[in-house]
Amino acid sequence: MTATTAPPRHIVLTGATGQIASLMVRHLTPHHRLTLTSRTPRRTLRWPGIRHLACDYDDMASIVDAFRGADALFVVTNDPTRPEHDRNIVRAAVEVSVSHIVKLSAAAVRDGAAHDLITEWQRTNEDRIKSSGIPWTMIQPRSFMSHALAWAPSIRSSGTTHALHPHSRNACIAPEDVAEVSARVLGEARHHSHSYQVTGPQALSAHEQSAVLAEVLGRPLTCQELSREEAHLTHARKYSPVMADALIASTERQLAGAKADVTDTVERLTGRPATTFAQWATRHKHRFVGERRPPRSAEPCPANGGVAGTPRLRCG
Template structure:
């Protein structure tokens, strides 16, 4: 039995679908009905990161666990989950982290939280694998509404590049690790095969969609104003710090790990855009 957290999210749901043919999958969710509504394969069980007892019960009988946590303002979630994994007899933990952890210049709230989570995984007493993806290509879906209604992409800094990675590739590596096909005690950087700017992504989307799409750049500071309306102040500040690092070239490096592990080229942004063309129309 493989247990998957974050199954109603982007990567977790993909991981569950990839594992469905390899054996039983258990989906840990605060709202199990949501997993069923999304058609995610597996046994959905109630589990709350704030309730350790629910985690122990949900992990009973699982031999591997995919760990996805999402709230840097709740640092207790990862230790609660790892403690429950030990108590339940889990034998391998695969943790979704972030590539910013490897950058000494990254000292924002979110990166510090991920660094601490990685330290917890390494010290938990269980075999582990850590995945460090660059930004998800699916972040572009935030532009879908403005593309549909106005033919516009509005984003911070259209010139700085990011070697973003397809969630499908992250999920494929995670599934490989969870089924024993990737080494324990390993930390894997995961990027796409090229670094693109938001303006270059916009041009790809225009070509794939067969319609004009115009890029409108904003400064990181203008983006921060929007983030501060959506997120708590510490998170908005972390996103601003991340945007400034990208502007300084911190996210351009392309790593070959995805291709080495999967035995095929990593998906390009164009590949991903073709697969998700319907989401923008």
């Protein structure tokens, strides 16, 4: 099954330095002309035949120029404290008459009990796109399996992982699966006005993920429980206080069971089962042990090598 059977189109991917857009390239380059945009240029994203533009999302003229001629647009933004970026992206898409917007959102938007900063930001973004007059498709993933890469330093140094509520479960998804689903729906009219909640094949806790990693790495691991204060301090080292609050609220909803449901969306849209956490961990084993990346020919698809980036805001 191929990502699309439609004639070649010009597709613009925002968030080029994040995981999902860079993973989508493999699926789209055989069929389409691509422009990748990001707020800053990145030398590692130089693929033959693909245009990569540094795009200032505060500058409408910059965005309009980047989007001009696009048939379809993949939208991923990364900063709830800068909602003007999201507004400008949609305004530019309208101005240049983009034919289809695919938005990377979050599964939490479907949870009526979720009112944290990140979820409300994503809801607002979805509503803005739906009211733009442009045909749309929403991709709503649960948390990315790549969040586990944050444990890599402590795994290497002390054989430990750590989590708030380590026995609560999340149906986390491989970023590679999110990328393939997103690539398949881009520019396809049959996906217009659809919202796809995408999950992995099983809901796992941090404790269970640690057990899988121990088996993959061939060494014992201990999953340590963080207090709420310790977890908040960990987030606050990277993010603003309001962002740290949102991430803690997301974890509390997970404890209440809000993130354990599994969907079959990946299999329905790709024709193959969703990637298991064990498969994902085996594929990325080198990143946990600190080895160099295997040759690209050995990899199922390219990854951007970052621990955080876009997925750190995926609070599904």
